[in-house]
Amino acid sequence: RAAYWLDMSSRQWTISMSLAFGSLVSAVESLINQRGPGSTARFRNFLERYAPGASLAARRSQMYDLRSGIFHGSDLMTLDQDISFGWDPPWWNERELHEELWGLTRSVIRSWLRNPPVV
Numbered sequence: 001r002a003a004y005w006l007d008m009s010s011r012q013w014t015i016s017m018s019l020a021f022g023s024l025v026s027a028v029e030s031l032i033n034q035r036g037p038g039s040t041a042r043f044r045n046f047l048e049r050y051a052p053g054a055s056l057a058a059r060r061s062q063m064y065d066l067r068s069g070i071f072h073g074s075d076l077m078t079l080d081q082d083i084s085f086g087w088d089p090p091w092w093n094e095r096e097l098h099e100e101l102w103g104l105t106r107s108v109i110r111s112w113l114r115n116p117p118v119v
Contacts, residue, residue: 001027001030001031002027002028002030002031002105002109002112003027003109004027005023005024005026005027005030006023006024006027006105006106006109008020008023009021009023009024009027009102009105013098016080017077017079017080017094017095017098018070018075018076018077018080019070020098021066021067021070021077021094021097021098021101022067022070022071024098024101024102024105025043025063025064025067025101027105027109028043028046028047028104028105028108029043031046031050031108031109031112032046033117034046034117039064040061040064040065040068043060043063043064044057044060044061044064046108047060047104047108048060050107050108050111050112050115051104051107051108051111059097059100062097063097063100063101066094066097077091077094077098078091078094079091079094079095
């Protein structure tokens with residue numbers, strides 16, 4: 001499932017950055033098989049376990065907050081809302097979040113495959 005969502009993200013980014021971003025989060029979430037605290041905490045904890053130090057906790061929270069806005073229909077990435085030319089800080093921050101999440105997702109999948117959780 002994670003490979004499916006990773007592939008979908010690579011196909012979707014030319015159509016919708018929001019959709020591609022959501023697919024990356026879905027790739028990570030498809031590997032999480034634990035219950036417990038809220039979904040944001042599970043997402044951050046999973047990334048910390050399988051990609052430690054690759055991104056700060058605050059950035060991981062921003063990633064999940066953006067995902068929540070996209071999936072719950074209250075937000076889209078700025079690039080999907082406007083045509084952006086030049087230096088546009090909201091657009092740039094979201095682009096950096098997307099690039100960070102792309103790298104994290106690939107790292108997490110490789111790490112998870114090498115060391116899957118004991119069921």
